[in-house]
Amino acid sequence: MTTSHSSAATRTPHDADPTRTRHDADATRTRHNSATALRRRRLTTAGFHAGAGTLSLLWLLPIILVLVTSLRTFDDIAAHGLGSWPRSFTLGNFTQAWVDGGQQRALINSLLVTIPCVVVTLALAAMAAFGLSRYEMPLRRSLLLLMLGGNLLPPQILLIPVSKLSELMGLYDTLPALIGVQIGFGVGFYVFVLHGFMRSIPVEIQQAAVVDGAGPWQIFWRIILPLTRPALAALSALSFTWIFNDLLWAITVLRSDTRMPITAALIGLQGQYVSMWNVIAAGSVIAAAPTVAVFLRFQRHFVAGLNLGAVK
Numbered sequence: 365m366t367t368s369h370s371s372a373a374t375r376t377p378h379d380a381d382p383t384r385t386r387h388d389a390d391a392t393r394t395r396h397n398s399a400t401a402l403r404r405r406r407l408t409t410a411g412f413h414a415g416a417g418t419l420s421l422l423w424l425l426p427i428i429l430v431l432v433t434s435l436r437t438f439d440d441i442a443a444h445g446l447g448s449w450p451r452s453f454t455l456g457n458f459t460q461a462w463v464d465g466g467q468q469r470a471l472i473n474s475l476l477v478t479i480p481c482v483v484v485t486l487a488l489a490a491m492a493a494f495g496l497s498r499y500e501m502p503l504r505r506s507l508l509l510l511m512l513g514g515n516l517l518p519p520q521i522l523l524i525p526v527s528k529l530s531e532l533m534g535l536y537d538t539l540p541a542l543i544g545v546q547i548g549f550g551v552g553f554y555v556f557v558l559h560g561f562m563r564s565i566p567v568e569i570q571q572a573a574v575v576d577g578a579g580p581w582q583i584f585w586r587i588i589l590p591l592t593r594p595a596l597a598a599l600s601a602l603s604f605t606w607i608f609n610d611l612l613w614a615i616t617v618l619r620s621d622t623r624m625p626i627t628a629a630l631i632g633l634q635g636q637y638v639s640m641w642n643v644i645a646a647g648s649v650i651a652a653a654p655t656v657a658v659f660l661r662f663q664r665h666f667v668a669g670l671n672l673g674a675v676k
Contacts, residue, residue: 434458434645446641457646465636465643467650469622470629474654477539477625478608481546482600488547489554489599490592494584496555497562498570508559511552519549523616530617541617542625546607554599561595562588601662605655626651 433446435453444451461467492511496504526545527536535541565588573583589596611627618624621632630644630651637643 430645430648433642434649436642438640438642441642457642458650461633461643461647461650465633465647466621466629467626467633467647470624470626471650471654473539473623474608474625474627477542477546478604481543481550481607482603484543485547485550485554485603486596486599489551489558490589490596491584492551492555493558493562494588497559498567498583498588499580508556512556515549515553515556519612523612526613527616536617537619537623539618539623542614545613545617546610549613550603550607554603557599558592558595561592565591597662601658604658608655 429447432450433441434457435455436450436457437452437454440450440452441448495501496508501507530536530541530545533541535544569587569591570583573587578586608625609627610625614625614628618628621629624632630647633647634644
């Protein structure tokens with residue numbers, strides 16, 4: 365009897381309760397799995413940030429090289445090489461590219477082309493999209509597909525016809541010719557995008573305006589256009605970038621150096637300063653500055669523009 369009591373007294377709590385032992389083992393296993401999963405998530409996150417940081421650095425490296433080169437002196441580059449560590453800095457490269465290289469005149473030409481193109485193209489596209497999306501029109505779908513199909517044509521096959529047409533109209537080598545080309549080739553795409561956006565606006569809003577006595581112009585100007593402001597902002601930012609950076613149509617319908625936009629003027633700058641990489645880099649920075657400023661100002665509209673019309 366004494367031996368029995370002694371054996372019972374020496375039993376551990378786990379031996380006395382098998383259910384509790386299983387629960388403790390399950391809890392230990394769960395903690396171990398949670399710790400393992402946490403380590404995996406941390407390693408995955410660290411790997412993602414390391415990879416994204418490396419890609420970002422590789423993407424930014426040419427931009428940093430251009431910025432640094434634009435600030436270096438010619439003697440520094442000639443003595444130590446383009447890829448060497450900079451030893452002297454100057455802002456005279458920007459002055460030389462701006463005045464002697466013709467970047468000032470070229471930038472003005474680019475703005476004289478880009479701003480009217482953006483305003484006129486979006487105004488025409490908004491009115492066309494309003495009519496196609498809010499009213500029953502014959503051949504409405506065919507017109508929309510025709511506008512979209514025009515943007516699917518490779519621009520290279522239209523270079524000679526556009527050049528000849530501008531000559532016949534007496535507009536060759538003028539800024540209005542370039543403005544007309546940019547408007548003509550841009551309005552179809554903008555109509556297609558704005559059409560999808562305007563169709564998502566509830567028809568009850570327009571019906572209520574008609575009951576109140578509003579005409580088509582009042583409906584467009586006071587109701588539809590304000591509701592389309594996010595789409596117009598995104599397209600304005602995107603179209604400014606596309607038109608400002610365009611080179612193909614500029615060298616197609618323009619000939620004189622005094623009328624060239626800044627992208628085409630960069631080619632002339634490279635021919636003028638063949639070995640002066642600091643001046644060429646300064647001209648590149650000047651050419652990129654307006655689009656960078658527009659991107660930073662309308663960054664969220666750029667992101668919205670990527671999905672514009674995708675769920676409409």
